[in-house]
Amino acid sequence: MESSLDIVAIGDAIVDVIATCEDSFLDARGFAKGSMRLLDAEEADDLYAAMGPGREISGGSAANSMAGAAALGLRAAFIGQVADDQLGTIFAHDMRALGVRFETPPIAPPPPTGRCLILVTPDAQRTMSTCPGASHELTSRSLDERLIRSAAITFLEGYLWGPERPRAAMLEAAGIAHSAGRSVAFTLSESLCLGDRRAGVLGMIRSRVVDTLFGNEDEIRHLTGCAALPDCIASLSADVGTLVITRGAHGALAVENGQCVEIEAAPVAQVVDTTGAGDLFAAGFLAGRCRGRDLRGSLQAGAITAAEVISHFGARPEADLRELVAL
């Protein structure tokens, strides 16, 4: 069956609260720069009270990717849980305003819509403290089976792998997609490659749930337990049809059918805020594949969209991506 949708994603439905800070602010709290940590509501309130003035911009890893995909002209949908509150309204509006189909009904708070407190240091690195709120209340009841069957790609977010019910929902969605002959993409996140979650993710990959895997170098190393990138690739490429590894300023590479293609990073006049770089890389890469670009062309599309998003605050595209990436 012809797909009527290019891509549907399942992920955190979150509004980012972005503030700048000095390195000393992170040091005083023992935050590892570039990391993501989960906070409960009380911890989030404490951190928020200590943070500088914020700007609120819709976020969520896979949601950012769908924002990018839609901005690139893809027919995109998103499944994620917000609460019926002001931040939930903002999240839903921003999705729909970009043309992303978003129909997951909000739940009554509490918990409220999730938010991510993002501290951006002068070197443009982002350190994230997430209060997932309603986001982690997603269950498989929210899956629209027809929607998933209609999409060429089902895109799953690693951050949502942690909590049990969303994880089950994502696995069910992957099953629906595969049974309809569609492909499944999964994006790693720092948090799930550590500790006891690592085995679960690796197990899922070994059982061929994932056709396209996205991760940065660190995540791929933590996941495989290999130090050298060629060993990481060898460890994964038997089970993953397309492996995409982003390397920050060093570019990115993709491995498919034994072929490895590397590209350099796209130039950026000034890196302001690295939040969303990986999310938008995935958007560009998948848009390239959906529109028939080869591996190199798709990597290049990913590099350009990632370069756009790190040139300003917030993880959603601001420039006209279709103009930047002619697909």
Added chain:
Amino acid sequence: MESSLDIVAIGDAIVDVIATCEDSFLDARGFAKGSMRLLDAEEADDLYAAMGPGREISGGSAANSMAGAAALGLRAAFIGQVADDQLGTIFAHDMRALGVRFETPPIAPPPPTGRCLILVTPDAQRTMSTCPGASHELTSRSLDERLIRSAAITFLEGYLWGPERPRAAMLEAAGIAHSAGRSVAFTLSESLCLGDRRAGVLGMIRSRVVDTLFGNEDEIRHLTGCAALPDCIASLSADVGTLVITRGAHGALAVENGQCVEIEAAPVAQVVDTTGAGDLFAAGFLAGRCRGRDLRGSLQAGAITAAEVISHFGARPEADLRELVAL
């Protein structure tokens, strides 16, 4: 008595929702570019649904001025009404994170915290649609008399002159300030210089409520009914100790004790969003006066802070204003 506070402002407590749009979007809705209109909740929802993805940044005219004043090192406070909801929490956080004293207790919604839907066209002009919400529920019960008596300047916002109860609260605050030997500043807004409000504002000015008056050229012309700027100045300077007129890209001027000083606008590499230009000009000017600068030096401080705020989205300063304006 020595003032323990430099400035206290009374104004709208509002979160801005900022989206870019083409001129045709304004034209289709009959919005005059650069204007401000009030919307009820339903109209606001309709417009929001049609708008592009937003970024939320705390706003409010006098609140922006206090953000700037605090960023310039002034001891600043703000009185304004938010509701006990997520946008109200954001507004209060952003005020306090900048060091502005903000203690007005939130009210239970409805109405919710006010928001301003701001459409920024490619020429960086902002067109505002305000849903004032809780903001217009401010009453004189929220005035902290000791706070007002302790502040060298009480700063009043023209947008809040429209609704009856906030207007009464502002007049009462002005009375408290004058009885304590303090000075009162008032910033005009487009909306109150038109129609039947004009006479009321002019009457207030004629009765010497305002020691320092801020307005842009258009506002001053509408208020006085004079076409030529010298006639506007002549009409007002008998009743206003210090008259400050901003002229956009043409700079600004101030008239005090029969002396008129003009300055040019401060250079800006790229004007992105003009929202807050007047608010931050007032902040810089008043900070200059509080720190003993003469009329020209105070105008120059205003021009520099205004130039900073129009170089990015949002009406709150992002750069280190104390570094830009050494007071």
